[in-house]
Amino acid sequence: MSKLASQSRSAIQWRVTTGSQAIDRATPQEVAVGLSFDGRPHTVLMATPDDVEDLARGFTVTEAVARPEDIMEVEVRETDLGLLADVKLKPGAIQRKARPRTLEGRSSCGLCGVQRLADAVRPLPRLEGAARVSHQAVQRAVDALGDVQALGRLTRATHAAAFADGKGALVMIREDVGRHNALDKLAGAMAREARDASEGFVLVTSRCSFEMVEKTVRMGCSILVAVSAPTDLAIRRAEEAGLTLVALARADGHTVFTYAERLLDAAPELV
Known part of the structure; x- marks a missing residue:
């Protein structure tokens, strides 16, 4: 963890009972994370710069790009503009078709840049077996x-x-x-x-x-x-x-x- 990925900022806090006073407030960091598969750019996410490898692995699985076992490694490197995470897939792995995107994904958006309605709501696997x-x-x-x-x-x-x-x-x-x-x-x-x-x-x-x-x-x-x-x-x-x-x-x-x-x-x- 990079000091909880936060930055201290000065601000003026106003309250009904006390009026104005100077404070320092911790704010979360948010950076651009470029995500690619085998060197092919896919999307840019706005994210907190902690656990970026986990972010790339999870995106690969939850966006139905590939199975967890198809991921060989995730290479994360820092640039002047943000972080780049490249997911290396096993040779010959069956790569599922990822939803095509044409612009960056905001931190609050799950489907930013998706081009077609058919890509927005795709078929889901049926869960078999379940915990109680x-x-x-x-x-x-x-x-x-x-x-x-x-x-x-x-x-x-x-x-x-x-x-x-x-x-x-x-x-x-x-x-x-x-x-x-x-x-x-x-x-x-x-x-x-x-x-x-x-x-x-x-x-x-x-x-x-x-x-x-x-x-x-x-x-x-x-x-x-x-x-x-x-x-x-x-x-x-x-x-x-x-x-x-x-x-x-x-x-x-x-x-x-x-x-x-x-x-x-x-x-x-x-x-």
Whole structure:
């Protein structure tokens, strides 16, 4: 971590009770990350410059460019204009057709530069087999998430994506200014460590748009938990792919929109 990828900035803070005062405020760094495959440029993402290798690996998997096992290495280098990440694929690997893009991807955008409607909403694999977890496990992960968001606590300006095991213990977390980037970083880290995403659930701090559903499905995870509300398309895509979609996950509970049978009223070992 590069000092949590933040920069201290001076500002004037105004409050109703105290008026104006000078403060220093930590802000998250955001840089251009050029992503290429075997030296062929594909897109430019605006991202936090931490875990860039994980970002490249995760993007490769969640955007259906190639399988995790087809990635030989990721070469990341720094330039005057930003970072360049080149994904080296195995010779002869079956490279899936990536969505063609014509402009940079903003940190808040999941489909920037996609040229055709057919590329925006593509067929998803159907999830086979699934973990079952308790409602209490979901709440355990939600309650723990705030304490492990180091960059988020410092800046109050980033998203997080985490993976929890079947008991709700947080196993891995990644942060970024972009919600899609955070989830891609998590996917990449899990792929790099060969961690089985079907053994737990994904938890994200952002709103649940359909792209977050798609990326979770392509990770091979059967349960997605989001702290904010889902869109109707996110729910429909979850239904089509066999994903359990849990949203509005707050301190006082959560709402299950699809495949609620995977959420148990008691811990699995007690059922």
